[in-house]
Every structure is written in structure tokens, then in C-alpha cells.
Amino acid sequence: MSTVKLLAAATLTLATVASSPTFSQQSSTMIRSSSVSSDDIRSVSPALGRYEKEDVVEGLWTRPQLSVRDRSVVTVAILVARSQTGNLSHYMNLALDNGVTPKELSEIITHLAFYAGWTNATSALAVAQNIFAERNIGADQLPEASPDLMQLNQEGEAVRRRAVQGLLGDASPRLADFTTDPLFKDVWLRPDLAPRDRSLVTITSLMANGQVAQLAGHLNRALDNGLTPDQAGEVVTQIAFYAGWPNAFSAGPVVAEVLKKRQQ
Template sequence: MESVDSVSPALQRYGDEVLEDQLWQRPGLAPRERSIVTVAAMIARNQTVELPYYMNRALDNGVTPGELSEMITHLAFYSGWPDAMAAVEVAEEVFSARHISTDRLAEERPELLPLDQDFESARRTRIEGTYGTTGQGVQQFTTDVLFQEVWLRPGLAPRDRSLTTVSALVATGLTGQITSHLNIAMDNGLTEEQADEVLTQLAFYAGWPRVFSAMPIFKEVLDARSL
């Protein structure tokens, strides 16, 4: 942003010397993965001012238009429809400027990935044991739409879908859901080093307080998995 130097020269310096020259160059996450983390955090927090730049950067870093489209769909369920719709407006302009046609986007009704029956059974048992008959509508949509449809859409690989979800949860301070989704992410192939780098990336894009609030939960999950 050209105006940064005229408002806060120090911010410009940190952006150049720390954000670009250090953070984005760290080897723990590939640039494509850093883009997924960053865009997910910005969509979840409805930060649309810089979103066009970071969506373009994501596309340049190898995130496909279809994957970006699928991230927006996924985050409608994890950060809410209004945030997703705000992201749609930004993506529409980005796609138009890059001449990205709709045939390159995620399919409306694709053939879904196979359902892991053991995981789904354990998930439903855990939810029913925790919440009982409370929120029956929420539980029904969670099963029928979120986990038996959205999570099985092939437009975003399970690991990238988990990366999107965990990033959104940390960025919005929703720590109560991190344990289950970080475990799912690691079951989907996220390594301990990569999990640490997700926190590092989000410290700059969601703020230190949110990351420090999430760090004890990450530690608990990683410690438990190393036993």
C-alpha cells in the first residue's frame, strides 16, 4: 500500500524487513500454504481492504481459483455467511481482472470423497455425549451438510481444508474448537513443524494475543500426540 510510508514509516520498515524478508521466507511452510493460512484468516475476520492483494498473491503462489473458491464456501460455515459474501465480492473483482472463468472454479455438485465411517461414528458419539439433545438443528446440519458434504468436497484437499479451518479458528479467537480441528489437521497430514509455522504466520496476520491464546491448546494437542 503506497500510503503506508507517509503514515507510518516504521510499519513500512517492519513490513519490508520482517514480514516480507523473514516471515514469508521461512521454510516451515511453503508460500502456497502461507497464502492459505493468510487468506483464511483475513476472510474469517472480514478484513477486505488487503484481501485483493493476498488473494492475488495466493494465486501467484499456486493456490488455484477453484481452491480459493472452495475456501470461501468452506469458511461460510466456520466464520459465517456475511464474511463469506464479503470475500465473494473481493474474489469476483480479482477473478475478473485475471480473466478467470467459472469453469475454473469449484464444482457446484461434485462427486464427494468417501466418508470415513469410523471417524464419523466417533464424531457423532462425541457430539451427542457432549451436547445431548441441545441444538438438534445445529447437530443435524453439522452431520448432514458440514461433515457429510462440505468436508467431502474434492475442490480442496483435506489437509488444505484443515489448514483453512484451523487458521480461521485461531484468527478469530475461537479456542474451544481448536483441539478437535488441529487433531483432524494432523490426521490429514499436517506436521508438528507446520503447525508451529501456522501460529507464526498468524501472529502477524491475526495478532499476538490471539496466537498466544491458542498456543497452550496447540501444545496440549502436540504433547498428547507425541506420547
């Protein structure tokens, strides 16, 4: 197994409750390795074992800028967006343990079908299906196919449509139509994943795949939806470990510029 795969597999299980906002406030939380134990990591790469302990388990995941629930959401989104399903089962279970509901996990996969591609989402579905079966999560715990949607912000939608028209012109009218419906007039209005979390998943997907052209717009939307500047910056940090430093450094300057402009 490559060191990249080992790092992706060097994960932790953090027993928590949904009401606890940060790892640092959870003194009773137990940490254990997952599919690749610390001993197994050290048997191949002692240095990687040290980094896993010091920088991932005791460092990254203990930082208070993101709750463990949000770190779980971000990490699942990274793995789905990059179609890295080898350790997705562990991180989905971790997310459920850390307060993400089955409805929210289902909606994260649905949302990423539009932002990371249909096949990446369907690959994740197979993993989630096994987890739901193991946890006895039935249809009654999943989102409705066609729920009552949240109210559309008409002013914001008008701004968004003008922006899309400016980008596409008349080159791809059907793409513009699909972007309006189902994406912004249906997917974004589904009630079982909060707008703030949809934005969190969206910017994570864009950063994880190095797609920064749309990042500024979606980051501004995320901040409008309740994501804080500290949380936005910490997503970049999580990206570095789970999608690589180059993707983090591609996203970092965009995030910095957006935050700078919003402070002016």
C-alpha cells in the same frame, strides 16, 4: 489510516511456481509492495516500515516451515474469517500467483462460510468475483455445485457424531443434524480442496477469531490429514502478524498441548 490497517496492507507479491515448496528455494522470486508501498509506510511510521521490511517481508514470509502457497492460504483465510476485505484482493491475487487454483480459492470461501459465518464468506465473494473477472477465470475453472464426493471415513464419522452428542446433548438437535449434513457429509468431502487444506483453513479461522474451544479437535484432524507439527506451529506465527499477538498466544498453548499428547 491506522497502523493496524497499514500493517495489514503492507504486503508483498512473490512470483513463484506451484511446485516450489519453500520461499528459500526460490532465489529468483521478486518482492514488491502492494497497495501501500514501503515509502508510504515509512512516511507515516518509520518504525512500522522497518518492521514490515525486516520482520514481515524478509522474516516471516521467508521461513521454510510453510510454503509461500500455504502462507497465502493461511493469510486469505485470516482475512476472510475476520471480514477484513480491504486488502483481501491483494492476498487472493497473491494466492493465485503462488499456486492456489481458482477451484481451491472458491472452496476456501465456501468452507469458511461454515467456520467463520455466512456473511464473512459472501463479503469475500464480492472481492473474488472481481479478481476472477480480471483474470478471465470462468465457470469452467470453478468447482461444481454438486460434485462426486470423496469417500466418508465411517469410523471417524461415528466418533465425531458421538463427540457432538456429548457436547450438545438434546439442546440443539437441528444443529447436530446440520453439522452432519451438509458440513461433514458434504462440505468436508468436496474434492476440489484437499482434506489437509480444509483442515489448514479451519484451524486458521479458529485461531484468527480466538475461538480455541474447538481448536484441539480440529488440529488433531489436521495432523491426521497430513499437516506436520512444524506447519501447525508456523500457522500460529502467521496468525500473530495477521490477526494479532493475543490471538496467537491464545492458540499457542492449545497447539503445544495437542503436539505434546501426540508425542506420548
